[in-house]
Amino acid sequence: xxxxxxxxxxxxxxxxxxxxxxxxxxxxxxxxxxxxxxxxxxxxxxxxxxxxxxxxxxxxxxxxxxxxxxxxxxxxxxxxxxxxxxxxxxxxxxxxxxxxxxxxxxxxxxxxxxxxxxxxxxxxxxxxxxxxxxxxxxxxxxxxxxxxxxxxxxxxxxxxxxxxxxxxxxxxxxxxxxxxxxxxxxxxxxxxxxxxxxxxxxxxxxxxxxxxxxxxxxxxxxxxxxxxxxxxxxxxxxxxxxxxxxxxxxxxxxxxxxxxxxxxxxxxxxxxxxxxxxxxxxxxxxxxxxxxxxxxxxxxxxxxxxxxxxxxxxxxxxxxxxxxxxxxxxxxxxxxxxxxxxxxxxxxxxxxxxxxxxxxxxxxxxxxxxxxxxxxxxxxxxxxxxxxxxxxxxxxxxxxxxxxxxxxxxxxxxxxxxxxxxxxxxxxxxxxxxxxxxxxxxxxxxxxxxxxxxxxxxxxxxxxxxxxxxxxxxxxxxxxxxxxxxxxxxxxxxxx
Numbered sequence: 404x405x406x407x408x409x410x411x412x413x414x415x416x417x418x419x420x421x422x423x424x425x426x427x428x429x430x431x432x433x434x435x436x437x438x439x440x441x442x443x444x445x446x447x448x449x450x451x452x453x454x455x456x457x458x459x460x461x462x463x464x465x466x467x468x469x470x471x472x473x474x475x476x477x478x479x480x481x482x483x484x485x486x487x488x489x490x491x492x493x494x495x496x497x498x499x500x501x502x503x504x505x506x507x508x509x510x511x512x513x514x515x516x517x518x519x520x521x522x523x524x525x526x527x528x529x530x531x532x533x534x535x536x537x538x539x540x541x542x543x544x545x546x547x548x549x550x551x552x553x554x555x556x557x558x559x560x561x562x563x564x565x566x567x568x569x570x571x572x573x574x575x576x577x578x579x580x581x582x583x584x585x586x587x588x589x590x591x592x593x594x595x596x597x598x599x600x601x602x603x604x605x606x607x608x609x610x611x612x613x614x615x616x617x618x619x620x621x622x623x624x625x626x627x628x629x630x631x632x633x634x635x636x637x638x639x640x641x642x643x644x645x646x647x648x649x650x651x652x653x654x655x656x657x658x659x660x661x662x663x664x665x666x667x668x669x670x671x672x673x674x675x676x677x678x679x680x681x682x683x684x685x686x687x688x689x690x691x692x693x694x695x696x697x698x699x700x701x702x703x704x705x706x707x708x709x710x711x712x713x714x715x716x717x718x719x720x721x722x723x724x725x726x727x728x729x730x731x732x733x734x735x736x737x738x739x740x741x742x743x744x745x746x747x748x749x750x751x752x753x754x755x756x757x758x759x760x761x762x763x764x765x766x767x768x769x770x771x772x773x774x775x776x777x778x779x780x781x782x783x784x785x786x787x788x789x790x791x792x793x794x795x796x797x798x799x800x801x802x803x804x805x806x807x808x809x810x811x812x813x814x815x816x817x818x819x820x821x822x823x824x825x826x827x828x829x830x831x832x833x834x835x836x837x838x839x840x841x842x843x844x845x846x847x848x849x850x851x852x853x854x855x856x857x858x859x860x861x862x863x864x865x866x867x868x869x870x871x872x873x874x875x876x877x878x879x880x881x882x883x884x885x886x887x888x889x890x891x892x893x894x895x896x897x898x899x
Contacts, residue, residue: 412438413514414452416461422481425503426456426510433514443468445691450660454517459488462495472496475517477510479503525637526556528756529662531647531655531686533669533679538698540565541728541737542668542748543646544574544610548739549749551609555757556642558601562632563614564655565648566624572605572614576736580605584616585624590631597639600632624654633661651685659689664756664766666694666719669710671701676710683714692766694719694755696748717770720751 413430415437417423423439430437440448442464449455449465455476457465462478478497480488492500501509528546532539547561563571563585572578582605601611613632615624636643645658659665665686669679686693695716697707700723711718723744731738739746751773760769 411453411518412436413454413456413517414444414448415439416442416444416455416457416465417479418460419458419481422458422479422503425481425507426479429503429507429510430514432507433511435514435518444470445660445687445689448691449473451663454513457495457497459491462491462497466491466494470495474498477501477513479510525639525641525643526756527633527636527643527645527658527662527664528752529645529647529655529658529665529690531659531665531667531682532649533667533682534675535649537649537668537670537675539648539668540568540571540574540646541732541745542666542696542752543644544571544737545739545745545749546752547610547642547644548608548737549746550642550644550753552739553753555753556640558597558639558641559610560601560604560632560636560641560643561610561612562643562645562658563612564624564629564645564658565650566615567650568615568646568648570614570617571646572612573617574732574737575607575610575612577605577607577612580607582606582612584614585628586616586618588613588628590628595631595635597635597641600635624652626653626657629654629657633657637661649682656689659686662690662692664692664694664752665690666696666752667716668696668698669714670698671705671707671710673703673705676705676713679710679714683716687716694766694770696752697721699723717767719755719770720748722748 413435415423415426417426418441427437438452442461444465449470450473453475455473457476457478459478459480473496476495476497478484478488478492478495478500480500480502483502484492484500488500491497499509499513501513503510530539530543530546544561547559550556551559561571566585570578570584572580572584583603588603600613604611604613606612633643635641645662647655647658667679667683667686669675683693693716695707695711695714695718697710697718697720699721707718707721725744728745739749754773755766755769758769758773760766760772
């Protein structure tokens, strides 16, 4: 993604075969790569290309979906353009209308004039939650801390885009650190120098933090200020991580449009999966580069591949519950220790982001190649998490615990069976937790194990009958071949 290495591909939105072949021939003569895409495309793709080549049909479609005017748009025609072609060029804001093949030299000149993006090589990640409490803020901060520790970019900026989220400075334990917050940030003429911005904000462990304030009169983030921070980070080559949480508005739309990668965090529960459907549709409408991080535990037995299939999004990472995390956040603020579930989740985002597949628009392929999602053994000894290990059964793959997701010490999930994928054991003396449900004495309903059926989508995983049997047995009776549960948490081919 470094624009200094080679000319960036030109975006080609042309369906007519003969015209497309002619453009390919001219591009080969100009030694210029083409990124051929089909409509509809996201705003990020539209704005991120150095040069956009469209025919009249594609130009009208882009104007209809609201693609903003931008430099570097060229409308190409097969032969002399007509009145409708010129009108379409005006509507989309095209710089030139070129009739091919006669204007081949003019197209070669356009390739040379728009060899690279005008913006710098900064990288933007947006993290959104499927619902309240999904863990988007925690993952955003973990990505920032991990990136700074690995020197992913020279500078890392963590942007708080959730005015009612309590503030990322509080999450990181730097709420008393001097520096500006969003209400204090006065940006004149719509621009801010990156050096001045980093100097004015609080920082911790190599991460500069632009946090929201905790006041009763906190205004919405102003889009011009958000745009100025975005452009500053891009131009300076910084890494910008934006915590959207479950906030939606003009400021989050700007961040989504600019992001190189959008990560949606979804808890592995039925209701969160249902809530994620409209959220996913909105995110993909703004930016096609959306990937999933699924967060355990899964009290109803939902598997990450099933959730990804329902939402029709690539699965980037599946994160196990982390013992003691919630308690640490309450007492000292977030820290990311190596080889923890949170650290692996953050590393998976950075690994996929740096993949050439992602840079070339192949996010699904990048997720399949680098996420390292794999099956775990069915018996891996006895885990002994210290009282806060929600979902930490005696099986290493026990991400489906019924305890607190972030390890608050409420229940240890230390079942009596060594294969406790769906953890029916909990704190001693609690019969309700041992049954896995405080009210139900019979078998768990099969609808909880089949997100596809509940949400009106095909289920590509275990059948309803098989899942029902698994739930009735408390996860203790397993199929020896096809129906072992997938595990949470591996990154870049390394098992968790």
